[in-house]
Amino acid sequence: MSRQALEGLKVVEVGNIVAGPWCGSMLADFGARVIKVEPPKTGDLMRGMGRIKNLWFAVEGRNKQNVTLNLKTEQGKKMLWQLIEDADVLIENFRPGVFRKLGFTWEEIHRRNPRLIYTVASGYGQTGPYAPRPGFDRMGLALGGFLEVTGYPDTPPVKPGISVADFYTAMFSCMAVMFAIYDRDVNGSGEGQMIDCALTESVLRLQESIIAEYSYDGTIRTRIGNGTTVTVPSGHFLTKDDKYVALSITGDKLYRDCMHQIDRQDLIDHPDYQTTIDRAAHREEINAEFAKWARAHTLKECLDILGEGIPACPIYNVADIMEDPQFAARNDIVEVETEQFGKIKMQNVCPKMLGTPGEIKWPGQPLGKFNKDVFGGLLGYTDEQLAKFAEDGVI
Incomplete structure (x- = not known):
């Protein structure tokens, strides 16, 4: 195994x-x-989210040394400070x-460890009138403008099937952690900094x-x-065998190529469809014509006719x-041995x-697995001290 890009970087999450x-x-x-610091017991x-308990954590808890600390106890706070004081990054x-x-202000964190980079994520950011509000993925999507542009005009806004705001x-x-590390270690500032991330702002930045x-x-x-206003035709078109083909056509050449492939010279020659701006103005008409064509063919026929040069593909479910x-050629899905579930597959790095490639060294582990190691x-701390901490509910 070659070295990894972030070897030597210590992170407290x-x-x-x-x-x-x-x-x-x-x-x-x-x-x-x-x-990774987690509260004891819970x-x-x-860990409790999703259809199967602990399965999602097996994916997102991978490669982490998860420990337990009760931050409502003085000993728990002391131990977290010990972890923070020689860390490179703190995530909260x-x-x-x-x-x-709890006593963990940026001022005190920076005083104790001036080199530490502290990145914090919240619904609305650390300042402003909405800062104290609880903010979850849906709130970020709603306030950031994502939901208003997702769905059909005559239906309610549609939320994506995954936590887009959280992941972005x-x-x-x-990314900001990497920027801060570059400034600290390459530009030579030697100083850490606080990074204030908000779900609403992440979504807003995506809004073209x-x-x-x-x-x-x-x-x-x-x-x-x-559809979109910049790619015409585009969308998800129902085929003869009740499957969907996804299509996205950008620019004059690709438009002409697509229409040539489906034998619609009339849509190439049409005076109203000559430029990208023209086609955007007649988006619904053009999409309707492509929809008729797709509905007359099976998914395989659509893809075969469009060929390799046209950006089209099936819409996959997880089995696909x-x-x-x-995905197989690029090793995008890997098998990982877990303590609870045996061998499971998950997305690769x-x-x-x-x-300096990434690697899955281990999946998410049982609660408190690395207490003794860390x-x-x-x-x-000695085994006797750790046993006493467990008895007292500190870990």
Whole structure:
């Protein structure tokens, strides 16, 4: 195994469910030592979420040394401070104010460890009138504008099937940690900094040009179904065998190529369809024509006719993903041995780094699995002390 990009980086994660823990997961996948702190008995709420208890945690808790600490006890706080004081990164996603009330203010954290990078994720950020509010994925999607543009005009907004706001916030958080490490270690500031991530702002940043459009001419973008205003034809089209083909056509050449493949020269020659802007104005008409064509063919026929040069593909469910040769060729699904479930499959590390690749060393472990390794081996507590801490509800 070659070296990993984040070897030697020590991370303390005091997170729950998605936005904080997924940032920790990405760092752990690439070699950081991530010590995940969970409350005794209950642990991260992710352990109890999903259809099968602990299965989601087996994926997102991977590569972490999970320990238990009761932060409502003085000993628990002391032990967390011990972990923080020589860490590189601290990840936290409590509701704003909760961590501060426990005594862990940014000012005190920075005083004790000036090099530490502290990234915190919340629904609305650490400041502003909404800061104290509880913020979950749906709130981020709603306030950030995502839900208003997702779905059909005559139906309620549609929430994506996964926690998009949480995952994007975690990704922005992870990126910011890397920016801060570069500033500290490469630019030579030697100083850590606080990173304030919000679900609403992560979603807002994804919203293409909607702010610019509104500021320019007052246009409010809203739901238009599965199409877009910049790719025509585009959408999810029902085929003869009641499956769906996804299509996205951008630019004049690709449009002409697509229409040529489906033998619709009339749609190439049509005077109203000559430019991208023209086609956007007649989006529904063009999509309707493609829909008729798709409905007259099976999914396989559609894909065969469109060929390799047209951006089209089937819409997969998880069974399709597991059988797909592209994912197999790139080793995107791997088998991992777990204590509770035996061998299970999960997504491999992403992205692929050819020089310093990530690795799944172990799946998410039972609650408190690394208490002895971390508190004994790292902080120097004896077995007797750890037994007393367990008895007292500290760990």
